[in-house]
């Protein structure tokens with residue numbers, strides 16, 4: 001009979017400790033080195049934007065990756081985080097970074113009723129509800145102009161008034177880097193936890209998970225709130241960095257679509273998938289912005305790419321590449337030996353005979 | 358604990374699937390629920406386990422009223438079930454499938470590692486008991502139908518339910534496996550677990566059950582020990598479609 005340590009190797013594809021840690025080390029070095037390597041402040045500011053995407057995609061993956069619920073509304077949660085941060089500073093006079101934290105808590109609290117309504121429906125219906133959330137918030141923030149500034153925008157005071165631009169970018173690059181590592185560590189912790197296993201069971205078969213005793217609704221709601229809090233932190237940090245919020249950009253379905261594209265492209269079952277997707281798509285977006293400006297081309301390309309990824313790489317690039325490497329390395333040999341019922345019967349018979357003789 | 362329903366009713370549009378069923382399943386026994394196709398057996402399971410809310414009537418388990426409660430509440434009350442079209446988590450390994458049945462108490466407990474040794478050993482011992490331990494590392498979707506049925510049962514057992522509802526455990530399995538399932542149910546029952554089994558294979562039903570309830574058009578038409586049921590004319594009538 002096999003013992004539990006065999007099972008650890010075979011039964012649980014525990015992602016292993018070394019690969020994620022090695023990747024974390026690489027990521028930390030890359031984040032630490034990038035600002036000094038960036039040739040000019042423009043590239044550095046693009047780096048901040050890409051890291052913002054990486055945090056957003058990783059935050060989204062708490063819901064999308066674990067439970068399989070595809071939210072197109074996460075852009076709006078970031079927008080809420082941004083506006084809450086800005087308003088707490090301008091209207092309530094709270095210090096910038098305290099405002100950022102309080103805003104994240106407020107958005108997390110707001111995520112409870114939002115999740116309560118949205119997580120009752122599954123599949124395509126959930127996607128549509130998440131889009132509705134964005135559109136409703138866009139309307140609210142545009143028309144409630146006495147508070148939000150409406151279409152004129154909301155100016156958020158800089159947290160470091162005297163600081164020069166390049167230094168400002170550098171500081172925020174590191175702040176985003178820290179937030180990204182925190183989000184990744186939390187995702188990793190959940191991924192290996194019993195709670196995480198329950199969430200993944202929801203992704204596989206929600207009714208079955210319920211019937212095995214998992215309180216699926218409470219699980220979904222909890223992870224949605226965690227996801228919203230990280231998303232709001234990214235949005236709030238963006239408000240502090242960029243200093244100007246416009247409802248059209250903060251509450252845009254396009255933002256949510258980019259996040260989904262990044263996560264799916266990189267791979268939602270992998271800790272670093274969304275980061276990888278954010279780097280690829282985020283860099284491409286910055287490039288296109290320079291080459292073509294803001295055009296409907298973005299929308300078309302995003303839609304097209306999303307379709308291609310869903311059809312040809314449902315698990316994203318990391319597993320696709322991993323699978324390729326594995327095939328090259330192992331040749332034809334498959335990683336798991338499958339047994340037919342006949343093999344099984346034969347083996348049982350041998351065991352019985354072995355036991356009786 | 359006794360599982361009873363009173364006046365249970367469920368209609369889908371115009372189709373009355375359960376029609377005021379009063380049923381009692383006895384603790385510590387292997388109970389069977391038989392009846393022609395479409396007589397409402399699966400719907401009855403779904404109403405009892407909370408997958409479907411009944412239109413009327415009550416479901417009582419021991420001294421707890423489980424009517425209309427969520428499936429996870431019913432599961433935690435000690436009633437486990439399998440599905441007619443066997444359901445496993447296709448992209449999890451067999452071991453993960455079984456571990457997924459572990460029910461974290463609070464959130465803090467839920468943050469503990471799913472890889473804990475004691476739980477893994479317990480999960481593995483269920484796989485071993487069902488004879489599929491060699492597949493611990495295989496994804497469920499790569500397993501054969503029979504192996505998936507065994508895996509589903511292992512998952513249910515992991516949650517340590519006192520009462521287990523099986524919906525057609527012998528459906529689509531080969532004769533060797535059929536024997537094994539029969540023996541297994543008997544052994545698990547001897548260890549104190551109560552069973553309610555929906556099954557079409559009459560040889561299996563007659564050989565393993567202590568108490569049989571016969572359904573026809575959404576309500577019980579007979580109940581008793583196998584010998585009695587075998588001789589009952591109403592049962593023969595229902596099966597012959599009179």
Ligand SMILES: Nc1ncnc2c1ncn2[C@@H]1O[C@H](COP(=O)(O)OP(=O)(O)O)[C@@H](O)[C@H]1O
Pocket residue numbers: 369372373374392393394395396397398399400401
């Ligand atoms: N989800 C459903 N929607 C509509 N009709 C259903 C549904 N489930 C079952 N039925 C109907 O209810 C009746 C009982 O079905 P079922 O409980 O599956 O019977 P059994 O398991 O005894 O074969 C059948 O007429 C079936 O068509």
Ligand SMILES: [Mg+2]
Pocket residue numbers: 398399400441
């Ligand atoms: Mg049925």
